[in-house]
Amino acid sequence: MSSAENAPASQAVPAAAGPAPRVRVAIVDDDALVRAGLRMILGGDPGIVVVGEAGDGHDGLDLVDRERPDVVLMDIRMPRLDGLVATRRLGERGASTRVIVLTTFDTDEMVLTALRHGAAGFLLKDTPPEDLVQAVRRVARGEPMLSPSVTAQLIAAVAQPPDAREGSARERLARLTDREREVAVAVARGLSNAEIARELYMGVATVKTHVGHLFAKLEVANRVQIARCVHDAGLV
Structure with a gap:
């Protein structure tokens, strides 16, 4: 029997851990340029992979059913089915995918509606790339994510x-x-x-x-x- 086989268990070399699984992201937005920009931003992070894109809420729901992403970046204003309704339907289906609502503007009612429908995050489209990547990572870990301006809007909504x-x-x-x-x-x-x-x-x-x-x-x-x-x- 070799000396390695006789070594105490406490001296055993642990197996090397494999790389952490990448966060799977889907992009749902009716603007092809926005989708391309988001794909480029997220694709630059080795821990994230974009698994698909859709141009409206209907196709977005199909995409989630097909790819089972961890996170969806969901635009609000889209043809056929908007992002708020699509987010609500994902919640009704019991989907494990977490939604970050991404939009060009934020109103109190819109933020609250998105959160009531189950959105895990609400970000503006002018969010800096590094903050967007961090938001995707945080939401994938199960943490809620609101941009600073949205947080301020919610506080103001309660006060006024x-x-x-x-x-x-x-x-x-x-x-x-x-x-x-x-x-x-x-x-x-x-x-x-x-x-x-x-x-x-x-x-x-x-x-x-x-x-x-x-x-x-x-x-x-x-x-x-x-x-x-x-x-x-x-x-x-």
Whole structure:
């Protein structure tokens, strides 16, 4: 018998642990460019693998049934079936897949609805890439994940009743010209400056000027806050 076989159990060399399984992620968004960007961001992390993409909620549900991903990045506004309803249906099916709702804007009602439907996370699409990767990892581990701005929105929602938010938003929007209000509503719909220019028949430079006026008159720092003001006022 060899000396290795005679060695005490306490001296046995433990078997080498294999690499941790990669987090399997599905992307559900109707914008092909957004999907490509998310795939590129997540694909750069060796611990994550994108197992599929879908362009609407119906196809997203089929994708989850087929691939059983750990995490789904779910857009809200999509044709045929939106992300909130798709998230609710996943919960009703008892799916183990965890959902991170990803959107261009956040309103209190939308955040609360997503969480009620079973979403494990809620992030804005302008979330930095490294934060997005960390969010996917955390949600895969079973931890909830809300962006700092969403957390602040929820705290504000508890502190301020809906009627007060609507009144405050309408008061700020009353400072705008008719054209500025049209641009604000377009921003709240998620349109880019170029899309707003085409829809409202103005130059992109003019749109940028109007957006600058919105920042000053509405006392906001970014387009997400413009969208929130418009939504609180009930204009979208």
